[in-house]
Every structure is written in C-alpha cells, then in structure tokens.
Amino acid sequence: MLKKLGVCVLALLMLLGGVVALLANQYPALPEQLNLNSPAAAESPVAQHGVRALFLGTSSFVWTDGKTQWLLDGFFSRPPLAQVMFSRLTVNEDRVNTTLNRAFKELGRPKxxxxxxxxxxxxxxxxxxxxxxKNQPGARLYGSASTRQIALGQQVPADQIGLLNIPQDIPVGDFTIRVLGSAHAPTGFTGGNNAEPVTLPAHALAFKEGMSYSFVVYHRNTGAQPIALIQPSAGYVPGQNAGLKVPVVFLGTGGLGKLDEDYAARYWKEMVTDTGAKTVYLVHWDDFTLPLMKGGELDALRPMPKLVDHFDRTVTRLQAFARRDGVSLTILQAWKKVNF
Ligand SMILES: [Zn+2]
Known part of the structure; x- marks a missing residue:
C-alpha cells in the first residue's frame, strides 16, 4: 500500500514538473511594431548632447558622453533557470568579461x-x-547597505564602495546621477536586508532586496534639465518624482503583467504622466535566465515566460496609456543605443 502511494506521489511530482517545465517554456509574443527586435535595427536619432546609453537587458546599461563611462547594475552572468532554482549562484566571469568587452566596443570607448x-x-x-x-581600479560601486554586504562578500575594498543616501546627487565626470528612493514591484520576493557579507556561491534568495532606487540622469551639456529617469523595478513610492520633469523614462516592467490594471495605471501616472515624459523605453522585461550573447554573437532578448509574467498584457495596457498621453513607447532590446 505504502509502495503504491509512493509511486503515485512520484508520478504526480513528475507530472507537476512536466507542467512547470512546459509553462516555463511558453513565451508571450512581442508586438512587432513596438519591438526593436534585431540588434542591428536602426538606432535612435543622432546624439544631440553627445550622451549615449547602451542597454544590456534587465536594468543594465553602460552610459557614456565620450569621456566618462558609468554602469547601472551590469548583470551579465544571467544564470540558467535550473541553476537559479536548484543551485547556488556565482559570477560567470567569462560571460561578464565578454559582454563588457563587446559593450565598450559597441560604444567605441576604451573599457x-x-x-x-x-x-x-x-x-x-x-x-x-x-x-x-574590483577589476576597474578607481571605480566605485554605489548601492544600499544591503548591496554593500554583497560587495564585501566578494572582497571589494571598502574604499571602492559608496553607500547611497536618498535623495543624493553623485557626480560622475560631467554626469550627475540623482538617486531617489523608490520601491520594488510587489512581486512577493521583496524586502529584507543583507546584514552580513554575502559570499559566493549563494542561493538566489540570499540576495535580499535592501533599498530600491530610481536614477535621474543629468549632464553638464543639458544644464539643469535632466536627460532621463531610470525606473529599474515596476514599483514606486507615491510622489517619489515630485517636481521632476523629464523627457525620457526607462520604465521597468518586471512582474507588471501579473499585477492588476489599476496598479499599472498608477505606476504609469507616477512615472510618465506626472513627469511629462514623451518617450518611454521598456526595460527589465526580458527573461534574464537567457544569455545576452550566443556563440560570440549578440542575441535578442525574449520576454519572461508566461509562468512568471504576462508581458503581452503589460504592453497592451501601456500602449493604451501611451496613446492617451501622446507618448512614444518602445520595447528596448539589448545592445540598442539610445542617444541624447
Ligand atoms: Zn528585484
């Protein structure tokens, strides 16, 4: 009897595993008219102010003005789903180096x-x-106290770590990055702080959220006017952008398709309607368990599988808001440059 029960449970588990594997492989279709799908597709108009941002999936970017470069996140390891779920994570140094080398080559800048x-x-x-x-002498890593513990766990010298306060202006060459306090998308994986150094390899859940930030990019060439708002996660603190007028928003959408329409409307209002932005690029929409390059070639991003998110629903909703507000909406592909 017990043996029979065991076989039944095993069969059920296998069936469940099969269903999960199937769902994890179902991707929503991307609406073509919004999708700059080919990495070789046309770039945005020529830079007026000499500033460019190269998008590299999730909320990772390299920004340059031809003199100074800075990164947001720089998450390039993108470990496969099975590793995220069943194993512990570490830096894929080969992937990180290959991606960074290629990114700087794309920008025509030294690394x-x-x-x-x-x-x-x-x-x-x-x-x-x-x-x-760690591999760029003189560079500084800016993040929360929780991120600081991840840096300490990887032996980043303390003098290369900058702890962010909010709001705070950080000068980087002729750029100024204004750091605002924001919130994570309410996905169920939020909250918590790393109180001790996070040593690798570490499980995905060992990386506690800490503080979530938004970034307003300013540059000397555009005076007091900001260039763009980067909203990495689809969360917000009501009024976080009070008084901010900005032409371009990089809008994080991860998890937005599983949240209700009312939430999406409020998020859009805070980030786009209230800031007066007329250009929106969607970021953090991609399945980040897939690599940015395959066989040495640039690869296009795919949306999150339906199991995790409903990006098609997100796009339908945001398209309606964009039409209403006269905003241009683009799904930003990896390896695309946005010029300012
Ligand atoms: Zn997150």
Missing part, C-alpha cells in the same frame, strides 16, 4: 568606467557589480 550603480540587491541587479568594480 574604463568610474562608477557602477546598483538598483537594489536582488541577484539580477547586484550579482556581478562587485566583480566588475
């Missing part, structure tokens, strides 16, 4: 940067930043 900002301490933002900073 030098002054700062890496970390949006919050989940692994899909904070895993690789310490490794990247």
């Amino acid at each position: 030098e940067f002054s700062a890496v900002f970390v949006a919050h301490s989940h692994y899909d933002h904070a895993l690789d930043a310490p490794y990247i900073v």
